[in-house]
Amino acid sequence: MAAPAKLKIWRVVRSENRWTNSAAQIKTLNCISGIDLFLTLDFRSHMARSKLSSSTGGSRKKRARVAKPRARPLTTAPTLEPGAPTDFELMKGIQAGDADALSQLYDRYNGILKALILRVIHNEAEADDLLQEIFMEIWNQAKNFSPQKGKPLGWMVTLARRRAIDGLRKKQAYARAEERLQNETEQQPDAWVHNATEDEIMLSDTRVLIRKVISSLPPAQQQAIDLAFFRGMSQREIAAKTNTPLGTVKTRLELGLKKIYDGLKDLRDEL
């Protein structure tokens, strides 16, 4: 029998506390590097709805343990209303000059893209400006999107991340951003847990599982991946920043990414 909503919430929050309180390794990483990527992984709306739909019986015990009411395969697009256009259809519309298609795509993904931009530049006003520029670029560059090369979200994430990192570099604001990031991490590393709505908490089940995958990595691997993905640093830059031999950085990135990739695959199978 399904647990009442409150009980489910309690379970998830308790589970989160256990993770954050017991994972001394992660806290150590946080203290050392000021990086909070893996402490603040928030799988909400889209992610959270991902995953469970593909599951069939046989894993009831696992599902009850982490209370995951609905979900789809990892990294899929958000749940669409019946009859709503797919991302591919919206991209096609944009390619044809349909402004309404852009409007719908914006509604669907502005939250994710802004979160990504914010994670890189840590400035609300600049993130808003950049978000607008990125959607304008999506409009202008839509002709370069090809379904054969991947999903629209992947294309948009790539574009947004590149623009955000470029913006960060242009401003030469690494130091300031880092300081802000550090403050933010110290002030509210787990704020989402305490402020989460019920829906968010339900959606966080996937997040908990992903955190499990990621937190299983040695801190040094987590740090290397964070610096590469969210700071746009090259292997040499990471080596210089962390005072680590280049070969070691390369190995950390390769091993870390492989473990996450394989872990997500296992997660898909499990769910």
Place this chain on the structure above:
Amino acid sequence: MNFEQFQNQSRLYVIGALEPEEVEEFEKARQKFGKKAEDFIAKCYALHEAFALSLRPAKSSDAIKERLMAMVKAKKET
């Protein structure tokens, strides 16, 4: 470069962590492995998406969308 090495490089490639000299070698291998390579890279982008989706969606002001749509409209008219 064998395919296993190519797979390792692909994961670095999608997050932009390859050094310039590695990109050249990677592109050669990509051509060599053809469709198999493209399929694997596409899978790696799912990993890329996962990093982005792992973040809590952030709210943006309504004014941003209004400005965006006004710019799009103006661009269409020119």
